[in-house]
Every structure is written in structure tokens, then in C-alpha cells.
Amino acid sequence: xxxxxxxxxxxxxxxxxxxxxxxxxxxxxxxxxxxxxxxxxxxxxxxxxxxxxxxxxxxxxxxxxxxxxxxxxxxxxxxxxxxxxxxxxxxxxxxxxxxxxxxxxxxxxxxxxxxxxxxxxxxxxxxxxxxxxxxxxxxxxxxxxxxxxxxxxxxxxxxxxxxxxxxxxxxxxxxxxxxxxxxxxxxxxxxxxxxxxxxxxxxxxxxxxxxxxxxxxxxxxxxxxxxxxxxxxxxxxxxxxxxxxxxxxxxxxxxxxxxxxxxxxxxxxxxxxxxxxxxxxxxxxxxxxxxxxxxxxxxxxxxxxxx
Amino acid sequence: xxxxxxxxxxxxxxxxxxxxxxxxxxxxxxxxxxxxxxxxxxxxxxxxxxxxxxxxxxxxxxxxxxxxxxxxxxxxxxxxxxxxxxxxxxxxxxxxxxxxxxxxxxxxxxxxxxxxxxxxxxxxxxxxxxxxxxxxxxxxxxxxxxxxxxxxxxxxxxxxxxxxxxxxxxxxxxxxxxxxxxxxxxxxxxxxxxxxxxxxxxxxxxxxxxxxxxxxxxxxxxxxxxxxxxxxxxxxxxxxxxxxxxxxxxxxxxxxxxxxxxxxxxxxxxxxxxxxxxxxxxxxxxxxxxxxxxxxxxxxxxxxxxxxxxxxxxxxxxxxxxxxxxxxxxxxxxxxxxxxxxxxxxxxxxxxxxxxxxxxxxxxxxxxxxxxxxxxxxxxxxxxxxxxxxxxxxxxxxxxxxxxxxxxxxxxxxxxxxxxxxxxxxxxxxxxxxxxxxxxxxxxxxxxxxxxxxxxxxxxxxxxxxxxxxxxxxx
Numbered sequence: 179x180x181x182x183x184x185x186x187x188x189x190x191x192x193x194x195x196x197x198x199x200x201x202x203x204x205x206x207x208x209x210x211x212x213x214x215x216x217x218x219x220x221x222x223x224x225x226x227x228x229x230x231x232x233x234x235x236x237x238x239x240x241x242x243x244x245x246x247x248x249x250x251x252x253x254x255x256x257x258x259x260x261x262x263x264x265x266x267x268x269x270x271x272x273x274x275x276x277x278x279x280x281x282x283x284x285x286x287x288x289x290x291x292x293x294x295x296x297x298x299x300x301x302x303x304x305x306x307x308x309x310x311x312x313x314x315x316x317x318x319x320x321x322x323x324x325x326x327x328x329x330x331x332x333x334x335x336x337x338x339x340x341x342x343x344x345x346x347x348x349x350x351x352x353x354x355x356x357x358x359x360x361x362x363x364x365x366x367x368x369x370x371x372x373x374x375x376x377x378x379x380x381x382x383x384x385x386x387x388x389x390x391x392x393x394x395x396x397x398x399x400x401x402x403x404x405x406x407x408x409x410x411x412x413x414x415x416x417x418x419x420x421x422x423x424x425x426x427x428x429x430x431x432x433x434x435x436x437x438x439x440x441x442x443x444x445x446x447x448x449x450x451x452x453x454x455x456x457x458x459x460x461x462x463x464x465x466x467x468x469x470x471x472x473x474x475x476x477x478x479x480x481x482x483x484x485x
Numbered sequence: 486x487x488x489x490x491x492x493x494x495x496x497x498x499x500x501x502x503x504x505x506x507x508x509x510x511x512x513x514x515x516x517x518x519x520x521x522x523x524x525x526x527x528x529x530x531x532x533x534x535x536x537x538x539x540x541x542x543x544x545x546x547x548x549x550x551x552x553x554x555x556x557x558x559x560x561x562x563x564x565x566x567x568x569x570x571x572x573x574x575x576x577x578x579x580x581x582x583x584x585x586x587x588x589x590x591x592x593x594x595x596x597x598x599x600x601x602x603x604x605x606x607x608x609x610x611x612x613x614x615x616x617x618x619x620x621x622x623x624x625x626x627x628x629x630x631x632x633x634x635x636x637x638x639x640x641x642x643x644x645x646x647x648x649x650x651x652x653x654x655x656x657x658x659x660x661x662x663x664x665x666x667x668x669x670x671x672x673x674x675x676x677x678x679x680x681x682x683x684x685x686x687x688x689x690x691x692x693x694x695x696x697x698x699x700x701x702x703x704x705x706x707x708x709x710x711x712x713x714x715x716x717x718x719x720x721x722x723x724x725x726x727x728x729x730x731x732x733x734x735x736x737x738x739x740x741x742x743x744x745x746x747x748x749x750x751x752x753x754x755x756x757x758x759x760x761x762x763x764x765x766x767x768x769x770x771x772x773x774x775x776x777x778x779x780x781x782x783x784x785x786x787x788x789x790x791x792x793x794x795x796x797x798x799x800x801x802x803x804x805x806x807x808x809x810x811x812x813x814x815x816x817x818x819x820x821x822x823x824x825x826x827x828x829x830x831x832x833x834x835x836x837x838x839x840x841x842x843x844x845x846x847x848x849x850x851x852x853x854x855x856x857x858x859x860x861x862x863x864x865x866x867x868x869x870x871x872x873x874x875x876x877x878x879x880x881x882x883x884x885x886x887x888x889x890x891x892x893x894x895x896x897x898x899x900x901x902x903x904x905x906x907x908x909x910x911x912x913x914x915x916x917x918x919x920x921x922x923x924x925x926x927x928x929x930x931x932x933x934x935x936x937x938x939x940x941x942x943x944x945x946x947x948x949x950x951x952x953x954x955x956x957x958x959x960x
Contacts, residue, residue, distance in 0.1 A: 331864045
């Protein structure tokens with residue numbers, strides 16, 4: 179039911195604004211933005227997205243996405259491109275819709291009964307909300323790492339082997355072994371756990387558990403990895419390890435990370451999107467956002483005046 | 486005279502009610518006196534911070550001293566009074582009556598009490614009896630008056646002493662709280678003591694049984710036929726007390742019930758927890774609970790009158806010999822009865838699995854059924870197993886359905902289409918009707934009860950152990 183509604187909206191509404199309206203003012207500001215604009219000239223109200231929502235090599239493209247939870251309009255008219263092999267950080271105060279947007283990208287909102295998503299999101303040029311799209315297959319291509327490490331109550335090995343098993347990625351035990359080992363190695367966990375793959379995943383420390391969850395996600399060989407505040411439950415050392423890991427992983431995957439830490443966004447991402455009250459306020463290169471934000475709200479947020 | 490007796494009885498109960506009400510009022514008054522004195526001692530409500538406790542606690546302190554001793558006296562009095570009154574009445578009886586045997590004397594006292602209360606009396610009423618009844622009423626009335634005076638006096642005295650002892654340094658809150666703590670302990674020990682009492686009484690009666698019938702015969706004997714000759718000159722079988730047929734019958738019916746209840750209940754729980762929409766869940770869950778609320782006796786006649794004939798017909802149509810009361814009928818209906826128990830406990834276990842597990846599995850691209858079978862069920866398994874074991878002990882202890890539908894014949898068989906009998910059914914038949922309470926036949930009921938208790942206890946311990954062992958896995 180939900181899917182039909184979304185497809186209708188997609189075909190009806192979304193062809194005309196092929197160039198998102200948010201685009202033109204942002205472009206102007208951008209060209210003029212070499213000098214710091216006057217405070218008076220800068221937009222202070224919520225409205226169109228400023229900055230640049232486009233990127234060089236777009237892989238996932240969201241256009242005019244709206245999400246409703248029942249009567250609550252959770253995100254409004256969000257358009258954003260996500261490039262191949264880039265890390266993009268979504269920042270903003272709590273409840274601003276960044277996690278909701280993230281969950282649209284692999285249709286995790288499907289499991290919430292009252293959620294309704296409209297707008298157009300494409301993965302590699304194909305609408306992910308189209309009728310023929312199996313959400314299960316989509317989630318195999320767009321993996322997700324959650325805020326709280328959530329290893330299954332199984333052994334470390336079985337945790338990583340879970341995805342390859344359900345998707346039939348390994349022909350035999352030897353191949354499965356090699357997938358598990360490669361994934362653990364890429365998640366930087368192999369050295370710590372290779373002698374105790376039979377122990378339950380829950381016996382690891384928090385940081386190790388989160389890397390196990392990343393290994394579990396990589397094992398399915400996705401093209402995009404969504405991370406929903408992956409370090410918020412971890413100490414600074416474990417956080418640093420995960421950030422290093424992201425640096426390595428972005429050579430192969432597009433990574434979208436939701437974070438509350440602006441330092442983290444500055445360290446790991448190439449582009450930053452700032453959400454506020456369900457609207458995408460500003461998107462730009464990380465350096466620009468942190469040194470020369472175009473929107474008053476962005477500046478207030480990154481300088482600590484709000485949030 | 487009857488009316489008079491009724492009135493006097495009525496008056497007695499009215500007196501007790503009045504007395505309790507009066508004590509209640511005294512306690513309330515004591516509260517205000519205590520509170521008032523504590524405030525007066527420090528010089529008004531504005532200076533209540535000079536008190537050790539809040540003023541109310543001084544009030545409660547005095548009220549407790551007023552009410553508790555008086556209530557304790559009341560309780561003690563009610564427990565002891567009948568014995569003293571009866572002893573007094575007996576001592577007033579003519580010599581000839583006093584020499585009666587204890588049993589006959591007991592009967593006589595019963596008659597006197599009934600006459601005094603205005604109830605039906607089993608013998609002709611003569612003057613002796615009338616006098617005794619009047620005497621009985623007189624003693625009771627006197628005792629009640631004495632009680633009223635003593636209780637009110639004690640309440641007043643206790644309250645006054647406590648009131649006297651109030652001073653700003655009195656640790657009233659701590660004292661009140663310790664009284665409350667003891668009340669809570671007393672309340673919680675009632676259930677425990679009752680359980681211990683039941684177990685002990687069953688245990689002692691069972692030991693008496695095992696003095697008459699060897700334990701080995703009871704545990705390993707293959708023949709159950711509890712009829713014994715009551716008198717020496719009576720012709721009758723000597724009785725044999727092998728509990729094995731009862732145990733196998735119980736297990737057979739329980740097994741059939743679980744074969745029905747576990748898959749249906751578990752699948753219901755999975756559907757309700759993971760697949761159903763909120764609306765379906767909101768309707769289906771209460772309906773299932775209605776199923777749990779049907780009295781077992783209703784299930785019983787449903788089994789005996791509807792399911793048993795149906796099983797018989799169905800069996801005969803495929804050429805099977807089916808007894809009109811079969812283990813199958815009882816087991817099927819018992820299974821239906823247990824479905825809500827299994828489904829509701831499994832539902833709880835499934836819902837207790839953190840939703841992070843569900844998200845994690847879905848986020849890796851699992852389908853709903855893969856999420857269910859590979860992640861959620863394994864995580865919920867300890868809770869589900871615990872629930873199933875609870876359901877098994879419920880099935881083993883279930884009585885009404887099997888009394889009506891399973892029959893009385895103690896057949897040692899594994900054929901579900903034959904009549905079998907269970908431990909609970911035999912306990913019922915052994916104790917229904919007039920019984921001699923020291924025959925092996927009657928005592929056998931206690932031995933069976935003890936066996937049932939031990940079996941369900943062991944199952945519950947195993948169930949709790951399983952749950953505890955695996956619980957920590959995802960927490």
C-alpha cells in the first residue's frame with residue numbers, strides 16, 4: 179500500500195523540478211562566497227537549501243523527499259546527492275530529521291507502520307521506492323551500522339557470516355571462511371579476535387562490537403554504508419579506530435554518517451549536510467561549512483550557539 | 486426463641502464491628518493528638534524543623550501504639566475465646582454428659598453451638614441442651630464485653646504512653662518505618678508459610694501412606710487399583726498402588742496437549758509480535774486472553790460431550806478402535822486451553838528481544854522470516870522454553886478436563902485412543918465421597934499429590950534454570 183502511494187507521487191510530482199529550486203540561490207552565494215558575505219545578506223530563516231547539493235559523481239540522488247510519521251512532518255523537501263567513494267556527514271540538532279533521512283536511503287522506514295515517504299530517491303539511476311524494488315535486495319546494497327552496537331547473540335564468526343549466508347554469497351565453507359576473515363580484517367578486528375571466533379559477539383568490548391557490526395555490514399559487499407551515530411556509545415580511542423576505518427573504507431564505498439560531533443564530521447567527511455527542524459539548511463564541502471558557512475543557522479550550530 | 490438467638494448472634498457481630506470502628510476512630514484521634522503535641526512542643530507549625538521527623542510521623546507513631554496492641558488483643562481473643570467458652574460450658578454440664586466419649590462430647594458441643602446460634606439441631610432439644618445453649622450465649626456475651634473494655638482500655642493506654650513519650654528528639658519516622666517494614670514482612674511471609682504448610686501436610690500424610698504401602702511398589706508398580714476392604718470381615722481386594730499407569734496416562738495426555746499447544750501457540754505469538762498490524766494485535770490479543778479465561782470445567786464438558794464423540798467417530802471411520810473417553814479428546818482440548826499461555830509467554834519473550842536486533846538483521850538485508858528464524862527466535866528461545874515448561878506443569882496439574890474426558894480406567898498404554906487416567910483424576914476420585922482418613926486408599930491421594938508436586942517443581946526449576954542460563958546473551 180505504502181509503495182503504491184509513493185510511486186504515484188514519484189511519477190506525478192517529481193519530473194518537473196529536475197533542477198531543484200534550492201539550487202540557484204545556493205549557486206549564487208557560492209560564487210560570491212569567496213569573501214565573507216555581509217551578515218545582513220545571509221539567509222537567517224528556514225527555507226531553501228543553500229550551498230551545493232550536487233557532487234561530481236552522484237551515486238545516490240534524493241529529490242524532494244518528504245517523510246511523515248502519522249501527522250508529524252518529519253522531513254520536508256530534502257534534495258541531496260551522494261557521490262561514489264565519498265564520506266558525507268549529516269549534522270544537526272536532535273530531532274532535526276537526519277536519522278530519518280538516513281533511514282529513507284535503505285527503506286528502513288518501511289518497518290515503521292505510520293511512516294510515509296514521498297519524493298524520489300535513486301540508487302545508481304534507479305528509483306529505490308519503485309514497485310519492483312525488493313527492499314531486502316536494496317538493503318544488501320545499502321548497508322547500515324547503528325548507533326548502539328547490536329551484534330546478534332551468536333558467535334563472532336556467525337555474526338559476520340550471517341549476511342553472506344542469507345544472501346548465498348559463499349559457495350562453500352572455505353569461501354565463507356575467507357569472506358569472514360577479509361571482512362574482519364577490513365574492519366580492523368581480525369587481529370583481536372582471530373583466536374576466538376567461536377565466542378559470542380556480545381563478549382567483545384563496545385568498540386570491538388561496533389567494528390564487528392561494520393565487518394558484518396561489509397561482508398555483504400554493499401555499495402553504500404549508512405552509519406547512524408556509530409561512535410556515540412564509544413570512548414575516544416574506539417572512536418578514533420572507527421574513524422580511521424572510515425578513511426580506509428571510503429576508497430570502496432560511499433559512506434553516509436550521521437553524527438553529533440562536529441569534530442568527527444570535520445575529520446572524516448568530504449561534504450557536510452546541515453539539517454534543522456526537518457529541513458536541509460546547507461550542504462557543502464566540509465572545509466566551507468566549517469570555515470565559511472552560508473546560512474546563519476549553520477553558523478550558529480557549528481559555533482555552538484544552538485544545538 | 487429462635488428469633489432471640491438470632492438477635493443475640495447479630496448483637497455479638499454488631500458489637501465486634503462497633504469495637505473495630507471505635508478502635509479506628511481512636512487511632513485517627515491518636516494521630517491528631519500525636520501530631521498536635523509534637524507541634525505544640527516546638528511551638529507551632531512554623532518551627533516543625535526543630536522536630537526530628539515530620540509532624541505526621543509523630544501522629545502515626547501514637548496511632549500505631551493505640552491501634553496495634555488493641556488489634557493484637559482482638560485477634561488473640563477471637564482465636565482463644567471459643568475454646569474457653571466451650572470448656573466452661575462443658576464444665577457446667579451434668580456429670581453424666583461429662584463422661585461421654587470425646588467424639589460424642591464433640592457432637593454435643595456442636596449441637597449446643599448450633600442451638601445457641603439458632604441453627605438446625607440434629608437431636609431432640611431437651612432442657613439440658615437449652616440451658617447449655619443459654620449458658621453458651623451468656624459466656625460469649627460476657628467475653629465480648631470484657632474484650633471491648635480491655636481493647637478500648639489498651640488502645641487508650643498505648644496511645645497515652647506514646648503521646649507522653651513524644652519529644653522533639655524522638656526518632657518517630659524510623660520507628661514508624663520499622664513497623665511498616667515488619668508489616669510488609671508479615672504480609673509476604675503469609676504466602677510462603679502457607680506453601681510450606683501445604684507441602685508439610687502433604688509430606689506427612691504421604692509418609693503415613695508409605696508406612697502402609699512400600700515406596701518401591703508405589704513408584705514402580707504397574708497396577709493401580711486402590712479399592713481396599715475397609716472392615717476386616719469385608720470381602721474386597723487388597724488394593725494395589727502402582728502409580729506408573731497414572732504417570733504414563735498423565736504424560737500421554739500432556740504430550741498430546743503440548744503437540745497441539747506449542748506449535749499453535751508459538752506461531753500465534755510470532756504472528757502477533759512480528760507480522761500483525763497494530764489493529765489486528767489490538768483485537769486478537771484480548772480474544773486470546775478470553776480463551777484463557779474460560780473455566781476449565783467448561784473445557785471439560787466441551788471435551789467430554791463434543792470432542793470425545795467426534796474423535797471416536799473420526800477414528801472409527803478410518804477403522805480404529807476408539808474408546809468413548811480417550812486420551813486424545815482430553816489432550817486435544819487441554820492443548821487448546823494452554824494455547825493462550827504458550828502464546829502470551831512466547832509473545833513476551835519475542836517482544837523482549839531488543840529492536841536493535843531486528844534493525845540489525847533487516848539492515849543486512851534479511852527478509853522478515855530470516856530475521857525471525859535466524860535472529861529473533863534464537864534470542865528469545867530461553868524465554869520461550871521457560872514458557873513451554875510452565876505450560877507443561879500446567880498441563881500435568883490440570884484436573885477438570887481429564888476428570889470429564891479421560892476416564893477412570895488405569896490402563897498402562899501409549900495408545901492415545903484408549904481411556905487412560907491421570908494423577909489428578911485419581912486424587913479426585915480417592916477423596917470424593919465419604920472416606921476413612923487413615924486407610925491406604927485415602928492416604929494414597931497425598932502420595933500422588935506429593936509426586937505431582939515434585940514433578941512440577943522439578944520442571945519449574947529446570948525451566949527457570951534454562952531461562953537464567955541463556956538470558957544474558959543479548960543483554
